[in-house]
Amino acid sequence: AQSVTQLDSHVSVSEGTPVLLRCNYSSSYSPSLFWYVQHPNKGLQLLLKYTSAATLVKGINGFEAEFKKSETSFHLTKPSAHMSDAAEYFCVVSIHGSSNTGKLIFGQGTTLQVKP
Amino acid sequence: DAGITQSPRHKVTETGTPVTLRCHQTENHRYMYWYRQDPGHGLRLIHYSYGVKDTDKGEVSDGYSVSRSKTEDFLLTLESATSSQTSVYFCASQGDNQPQHFGDGTRLSIL
Known part of the structure; x- marks a missing residue:
């Protein structure tokens, strides 16, 4: 599965410093993986796949992402x-490792805070 | 971005009333999806559609139904709303060999 x-769940960095958001996956197939970003009160935007x-x-x-x-x-x-x-x-x-048949499983999300 | 609009953007209603949320896309995408977003859960799939009048259940489908009579419209209905269905609902559409594109969401409060 x-x-x-x-x-x-929460990462805080200072402006100008590197960002690292960590993700582990489990898949029975060769997976398709994505990162999406969500700004407040907006939908999800694809960052990369x-x-x-x-x-x-x-x-x-x-x-x-690597x-x-x-x-x-x-x-x-x-x-x-x-x-x-x-x-x-x-x-x-x-799901099923296919990028074109939908059915995605989402992580719980990471909130990125950037301090001035 | 794909042209996806959700309506209404906000709704407050009472327990036991029926509620219908609408998703409209202008990209002629074959696949459409309804998700709910709750704190600590990310997005969870409610129902999806792989063509006109072709739909299937997702992970959290209990209490929800969907209809797709036209390519561009995908309706989500709560037949008798409950407080546990208070959430933010997102619609997405997808063309062949494309990633999913999301609408801006509908914030639904059930009192």
Whole structure:
């Protein structure tokens, strides 16, 4: 069965410092993995996705994530945090490992706080 | 972003009343989804649709029904609302080989 665990419910960083949001997954298939961001009172926006191509995935707004099969991890990073990065972030795995048939499993979310 | 609109954006109603939430997409996407978001749970799938009049249950479908009579519209109905259904509801649509695109949500309060 597929599942996803975000290891931190809350992360606080200072502006200009690196961001690391951690995610571990469990999947019976070769997984498709995603990171979404949610700003207050808004829907979810796709940051990046992994679908069995390159293990280092680059997304929007300077974010990237590395798929590590041996560690079953898909951590999200950014070299330098901006105030506008403050939001909730969701790590997501696709059921059946397919990116085009829907049915996603969401992690519980990580709230990123960016201090001036 | 895909053109997805949810209506209403906010609703307050009483226990036992019926409630219908609407999701409208303009991208001709085949797949549509309804989720609820609750603290500590991320998003959980209620129902989804893989075509007109083709729907199936998700993880938390009890107490909810859906209908899809047109490609662009996916309706979520609470036949008799309960306080446990107070939540934020998100709709998403998806084209073939595309990621899901989300609406801005409907905040539903059941008193």
